[in-house]
Amino acid sequence: MANGQYFESLLSISVYCDSLSGISGDDREEDPVVADLVTAGRILFTSRQASHVVTPGRICIRDTKASWEFYCEPATRVRVVTIPRHLVFSRAASPGSVTGSYLADVSTPEVRFLLNFLEAVEKSRDDLHRSASAQALAADACTALFSGMLFDQRASAIQDHPNATVTAARNFIEKNLGSTRLSPAMVAQNVGVSLRTLQRSFSDADDTVMAFVRRRRLQSAHAELRRLGGTARISEIAARWQFADASHFIRNFKATYGSTPASYLRNLGGRGTAE
Incomplete structure (x- = not known):
């Protein structure tokens, strides 16, 4: 069950689903960048490079050019927002400056700003549907928000705070303790820091990842x-x-x-x- 709106190149819908699994993305340039904000239930996303468990109050933004397997728990509610991939990546300083995914709590300032923006879009839907230029402005603003979260400023901010790195890494590890794929490289990828930064942060806390x-x-x-x-x-x-x-x-x-x-x-x- 879903309802929402689509205009210009921005899709924003609210989805309720029972147990559901599948694959998102098919290695095509036209596959979008997708944000999933979970409000109830849980979604597991897994790709060759990363694995994310998205619980209520968290958002996951993914580049779906890479295929992601997903599983939704029964009675999951999620706000889904999509933007064409080429629009988001055209803002990157270089292809290497963008990560393939971004996971954060709704308390993060960038995420709060995104949610306030989407609320404003919802309230202005009638005006937006009457104005092509307003639709373009809204889509451009959402594109800027998505690209800003995927750019590596996020990793730089975490690297400046070793304790935050260790906390984020431990939280990810707790959610994936039973995974056969759990490794320092996997943790670093999901936290958004280099492997060397992750290991140094744990060393500063007199510990190691493993x-x-x-x-x-x-x-x-x-x-x-x-x-x-x-x-x-x-x-x-x-x-x-x-x-x-x-x-x-x-x-x-x-x-x-x-x-x-x-x-x-x-x-x-x-x-x-x-x-």
Whole structure:
């Protein structure tokens, strides 16, 4: 179910959908730049270079020349805005200065400005439909906003604040702990900084990206073990949290918690198996 408006080259619609999956983009220059602002539910976008989980109160802007797989949870509500790709990229200083996607909270000043602009467009729809020049101005303004968010000023701003980089990286890692593809390069791409900047930011916090990932995976496995108790299967938990095998999980668990998972379960009054 969708409703909205289209004029000049700007499309703005509100969409409600049940569980839905598909592919957005087909490697064509005419594929648009798309913004998805989620107000309920959740959307997962995945491409060869990045993966984004868009939850309520967040916006994701994507260049759909690259194909993105997507999955919408049931009862998802999203505001979708599209602009032709060539208009957005024509404003880039160089092709390398634009990232393929942008993820942010609605509290971000740029996103608040975009939302205020779209609200003004909605209120002025009658005037816009009567004036081709007004439509062109509105489309041009939206194009400038999209390109400004995709340009690498965003990365520069994050690089100036190492703590913000670490916070953003940890938030992304938390949402992707179970992914087999999770890596420092993937985190850097989604946060919008270079791999070197990401690693330096974690080093300043006396940590490394993968050390944080391993700690959080082990903590998540520990929490699942407690929750399942006697019904827990250690090999399944190890696989779910991306340990190489059950033996690797057992060694890490014992080093951190002082006992093997099986002994830990017995102490809880349950029983487990390493099979």
